[in-house]
Amino acid sequence: MEHFPVVVKDLTTNRDYSDIPDFMERFARVLHYTVPNGKKVRGLTTLITYKMLEKPENLTKENISLANILAWCAELLESSILIVDDIVDRSETRRNGPCWYKIDGVGERAVLDAFILHDSLHFLLKKYFSSHPFYVPMVELFIRTNLDTAIGQIMDTRMPKLEHITMERFSTITKYKTGYYTFWFPVTLGMYFSRVFSDELHQQVTPILLEMGKFFQIQNDYTDCFGDSSVTGKKGTDIQEGKITFLSVTAVEKANCHQRKILEEHFGKPSDESVREVLTLYKQLGVPNAVKEYEQQSIIKISEQIKQLRNQSVSNLLSMLTDKLYTRFTIKI
Numbered sequence: 363m364e365h366f367p368v369v370v371k372d373l374t375t376n377r378d379y380s381d382i383p384d385f386m387e388r389f390a391r392v393l394h395y396t397v398p399n400g401k402k403v404r405g406l407t408t409l410i411t412y413k414m415l416e417k418p419e420n421l422t423k424e425n426i427s428l429a430n431i432l433a434w435c436a437e438l439l440e441s442s443i444l445i446v447d448d449i450v451d452r453s454e455t456r457r458n459g460p461c462w463y464k465i466d467g468v469g470e471r472a473v474l475d476a477f478i479l480h481d482s483l484h485f486l487l488k489k490y491f492s493s494h495p496f497y498v499p500m501v502e503l504f505i506r507t508n509l510d511t512a513i514g515q516i517m518d519t520r521m522p523k524l525e526h527i528t529m530e531r532f533s534t535i536t537k538y539k540t541g542y543y544t545f546w547f548p549v550t551l552g553m554y555f556s557r558v559f560s561d562e563l564h565q566q567v568t569p570i571l572l573e574m575g576k577f578f579q580i581q582n583d584y585t586d587c588f589g590d591s592s593v594t595g596k597k598g599t600d601i602q603e604g605k606i607t608f609l610s611v612t613a614v615e616k617a618n619c620h621q622r623k624i625l626e627e628h629f630g631k632p633s634d635e636s637v638r639e640v641l642t643l644y645k646q647l648g649v650p651n652a653v654k655e656y657e658q659q660s661i662i663k664i665s666e667q668i669k670q671l672r673n674q675s676v677s678n679l680l681s682m683l684t685d686k687l688y689t690r691f692t693i694k695i
Contacts, residue, residue: 364430365430365431368431369431369434369438372486372489373389373482373486374386374389374393392478392479393479395462395465396445396462397434397438397479399457399459400437402437403440403544404433404436404437404543405433405434405436405437405548407436407545407549407683408548408549408552408555409430409432409433410552410679410683411548411549411552411553412432412552412555412556413426413429414678414682415552415556415676429555431490432491432500432551432555433548434486435483435486435504436547436551438479438483439479439480439504439508439543440543441476442477442479442508443508443511443515443543444456445461445462445463445473445479446472446473446476447515448462449461449472450515451519452599453599454597455591455596456596457596462475480508484501487500487501487504491555496554496555499559500554500555507547510538510543511543514535514536514538514539514540514542517535517538518535518539518606521603521630522604524625524626524629527606528606532608532611533576535606536579536580537572537575539579540575540579540582541571541572541575541576542575544574544575544578544579545571545572545575546568546572549683550564553676558675558676563673563676566671567680569667570664571680573660573664574683576660577657577660577687578687580656580657583600583609584609584653585598586599586600587609587641588641601630601640602636604630608652608656609653610629612647612649612652612653613640613643616649616652617643621643621646624639624640625640625643628640660688661684668680668681
């Protein structure tokens, strides 16, 4: 993904704010620290979708540049969401460094930075895409995605009792917290920009994209507990915070009375000892193996749904995204 310097220049040299150079200098720091250093799943998916769906004769240098800027708009939304998510979760690290709110002199002002990041993407949308026939749907897509994700985050912050840790509730939280904005959002955005969009086609791809988003979250849940923080760039906190995850749901479903008492005593507790007790129990209950089994079932389900699509370009796109998703990490049993 290119054109990040263009995005920074656009957002920090706005003449409307020429009288506050100190703020613009600080905003440039926010942009450079929070936006370009992640995996860029949403941005790259937007760009890939456009390139795979657009007619070859329309893949001009100008259109590729615009697609890159649109992709960075997706990343601006991602960064604004993550800043707030880290504050709510009291996370320490993000992308192999301190969370933005943990930087000296930032603190709770990070919430305001998140607002500005979110609003700035609309400045870019208006500047570069206001004449596009799907401009209004694009704007509405960003608004809806931000709303859905916020709803999911609120649902995710409630520490439930064990009886409320169910697969149904996990699926609902995941749909809003991750499902919509991980694949559904950037693929829809790319479909809009390439003009390869119809209500019928979008209805066909939506369940596929939501299932991909669900497994993306399951992968994250797994790495939060069993991943190497030096590789993931983030120290896991799901057990300490008592999150409803695929792993915690599976453990509750499989636990006998004695094991359930262990969960009641240690799940949602901040101590390292409690975390170790829960991780040990996860392994005893075969939770990693359950994740692997779900992965295999999910691949089959998605592959069958993709085969039913009549649009070959969209089918090829989703097959490629599926391959990347299901090979991005290895579950060690």
